[in-house]
Amino acid sequence: MAxxxxxxxxxxxxxxxxxxxxxxxxxxxxxxxxxPDRQALEQSLVPPCLAHPAGTDLMGRDLLARTxxxxxxxxxxxxxxxxxxxxxxxxxxxxAGYAGGWLDALLMRTVDVLYxxxxxxxxxxxxxxxxxxxxNLLVALAAVGWLTTAxxxxxxxxxxxxxxxxxxxxxxxxxxxxxxxxHLAPNLLGIVLVxxxxxxxxxxxxxxxxxxxxxxxxxxxxxLGSLLREGLGALxxxxxxxxxxxxxxxxxxxxxxxxxxxADWASAxxxxx
Amino acid sequence: xxxxVVRRLGVLVLTLLVTAALSFxxxxxxxxxxxxxERSVPPEVEAALARHYGLDRPVLLDLEALGRGELGRxxxxxxxxxxxxxxxxxxxxxxxxxxxxxxxxxxxxxxxVSAAVGLLGLEVALxxxxxxxxxxxxxxxxxxxxLVRAAASAALAVPPFLLAVALALIFGLGLGWLPVAGWGQPxxxxxxxxxxxxxxxxxxxxxxxxxxxxVLAEPFVRTARAKGLGGTAxxxxxxxxxxxxxVVQYLGPLAAGLVTGSVAVETVFNLxxxxxxxxxxxxxxxxxxxxxxxxxxxxxxxxxxxxADLVALxxDPRGRQHG
Numbered sequence: 012m013a014x015x016x017x018x019x020x021x022x023x024x025x026x027x028x029x030x031x032x033x034x035x036x037x038x039x040x041x042x043x044x045x046x047p048d049r050q051a052l053e054q055s056l057v058p059p060c061l062a063h064p065a066g067t068d069l070m071g072r073d074l075l076a077r078t079x080x081x082x083x084x085x086x087x088x089x090x091x092x093x094x095x096x097x098x099x100x101x102x103x104x105x106x107a108g109y110a111g112g113w114l115d116a117l118l119m120r121t122v123d124v125l126y127x128x129x130x131x132x133x134x135x136x137x138x139x140x141x142x143x144x145x146x147n148l149l150v151a152l153a154a155v156g157w158l159t160t161a162x163x164x165x166x167x168x169x170x171x172x173x174x175x176x177x178x179x180x181x182x183x184x185x186x187x188x189x190x191x192x193x194h195l196a197p198n199l200l201g202i203v204l205v206x207x208x209x210x211x212x213x214x215x216x217x218x219x220x221x222x223x224x225x226x227x228x229x230x231x232x233x234x235l236g237s238l239l240r241e242g243l244g245a246l247x248x249x250x251x252x253x254x255x256x257x258x259x260x261x262x263x264x265x266x267x268x269x270x271x272x273x274a275d276w277a278s279a280x281x282x283x284x
Numbered sequence: 285x286x287x288x289v290v291r292r293l294g295v296l297v298l299t300l301l302v303t304a305a306l307s308f309x310x311x312x313x314x315x316x317x318x319x320x321x322e323r324s325v326p327p328e329v330e331a332a333l334a335r336h337y338g339l340d341r342p343v344l345l346d347l348e349a350l351g352r353g354e355l356g357r358x359x360x361x362x363x364x365x366x367x368x369x370x371x372x373x374x375x376x377x378x379x380x381x382x383x384x385x386x387x388x389x390x391x392x393x394x395x396x397v398s399a400a401v402g403l404l405g406l407e408v409a410l411x412x413x414x415x416x417x418x419x420x421x422x423x424x425x426x427x428x429x430x431l432v433r434a435a436a437s438a439a440l441a442v443p444p445f446l447l448a449v450a451l452a453l454i455f456g457l458g459l460g461w462l463p464v465a466g467w468g469q470p471x472x473x474x475x476x477x478x479x480x481x482x483x484x485x486x487x488x489x490x491x492x493x494x495x496x497x498x499v500l501a502e503p504f505v506r507t508a509r510a511k512g513l514g515g516t517a518x519x520x521x522x523x524x525x526x527x528x529x530x531v532v533q534y535l536g537p538l539a540a541g542l543v544t545g546s547v548a549v550e551t552v553f554n555l556x557x558x559x560x561x562x563x564x565x566x567x568x569x570x571x572x573x574x575x576x577x578x579x580x581x582x583x584x585x586x587x588x589x590x591x592a593d594l595v596a597l598x599x600d601p602r603g604r605q606h607g
Contacts, residue, residue, distance in 0.1 A: 127299040268441030
């Protein structure tokens with residue numbers, strides 16, 4: 012078992028380096044490759060060369076620039092959507108767990124009902140109603156993504172509520188809001204942060220899927236999913252223009268793989284030997 | 285046990301009702317009426333159309349009829365009541381995008397395709413997952429174990445829609461072994477089923493591997509070995525059944541994943557299933573079609589979840605005692 016954990020630790024370290032490189036590239040995208048939308052129609056579908064290391068697309072846009080900017084957007088959406096979802100779940104879970112009674116029943120039955128529905132179908136419906144765009148994508152992903160956090164937090168609050176330190180705080184005259192904010196929230200931080208980290212790769216995958224289906228970001232803005240959609244659309248019947256898909260697919264796989272490896276390592280550490 | 289079943293049924297009915305109500309609300313909030321045309325229509329024609337389709341009825345509740353004490357007319361003979369009644373008869377309304385076709389006709393045509401892809405994907409996932417997981421556990425710490433784990437990690441790093449694209453490009457366009465699009469022959473199903481099943485096979489392989497390893501450390505396995513049973517017999521006769529419990533618990537999320545995955549896979553391979561209508565409907569704001577699909581997805585997911593629960597109870601009798 013120890014060998015297995017060491018192996019996971021080594022994989023996690025590699026994943027950490029990969030992630031750091033990807034994050035750095037994303038952060039510097041605006042400086043390294045400033046013009047992801049510049050078209051050069053005479054340079055349409057140029058294979059990878061010195062001037063365009065990842066080739067160009069149908070409209071002659073540099074695919075390296077578009078991929079790095081897409082990486083930045085995908086990473087940003089993944090992080091913000093999970094943060095938003097976890098925040099909603101935290102508030103709902105704390106309310107339900109601490110209040111109990113009818114409020115708890117109402118909130119948790121809502122969670123049950125939403126749990127029974129296909130997640131991605133709800134997000135697709137929301138995107139249809141709200142329209143495409145980054146802000147709407149965040150809202151749609153967060154609106155459906157908070158359910159598991161709410162359940163975890165509620166269970167944790169119910170467990171903590173019976174403990175002496177909460178009773179002591181109440182005896183000292185602290186109101187429910189103060190107990191929740193000052194005494195329970197700090198105890199929930201660890202579990203919530205771990206869950207937030209675990210949900211980032213899922214959010215990135217969902218953004219990629221939605222943008223790939225044409226329901227995510229709006230063109231000409233590039234995300235890893237929308238680049239794959241455009242690339243597949245521009246691919247000729249024989250599929251000779253492999254570079255249209257290579258860069259965005261490689262970056263997406265590296266990103267999700269690195270995040271997965273870190274998540275595996277984190278959950279293995281949590282469960283212990 | 286009975287209380288549990290009743291509660292699950294309650295949530296199930298509630299879920300369907302909420303979905304139906306949300307669908308109705310969305311259909312009403314959507315901009316544009318069903319009879320909006322470029323040319324203007326005489327008001328009396330419009331009124332006749334509205335009367336014919338019941339659009340002149342109150343939306344939620346007929347207060348006048350309620351005042352007269354006619355409860356049936358007050359609640360059932362409203363737009364909501366008629367819509368719910370139609371749902372019970374399996375009517376989902378006309379599609380906006382496909383003129384002259386009802387949503388239920390489109391979905392009925394697509395359902396066999398989606399069900400075939402989904403079931404084959406489930407088989408792929410179970411075969412790969414059980415086979416890979418057992419192999420890895422039996423060869424714990426050796427080459428085969430490492431290979432299975434590396435393959436599972438790799439499969440999980442590739443988003444399912446991208447896996448579908450990769451399979452289509454490699455085996456369809458590159459090697460020319462299998463068709464990349466179309467429908468009608470068994471070989472059209474091979475790549476979609478693989479694309480749908482492989483990611484979940486990876487999850488199941490991990491579950492089975494760690495569960496079998498846990499069971500193999502138990503005293504009763506040592507007893508079985510002491511009896512003189514060989515490795516394979518211990519694995520299949522003693523370790524497999526308890527190790528199936530986490531797999532069965534995963535069946536519910538798996539069903540949801542297959543439904544979601546089928547949308548992506550059908551889009552990539554251009555299969556005439558339900559998912560294609562769902563995506564095209566969402567892109568074109570065909571509200572009745574999209575909400576009909578959501579209802580169908582929600583309904584099938586609820587049925588699949590209930591089946592998964594029953595299988596779990598059947599396999600692991602300990603769950604039966606909890607009320």
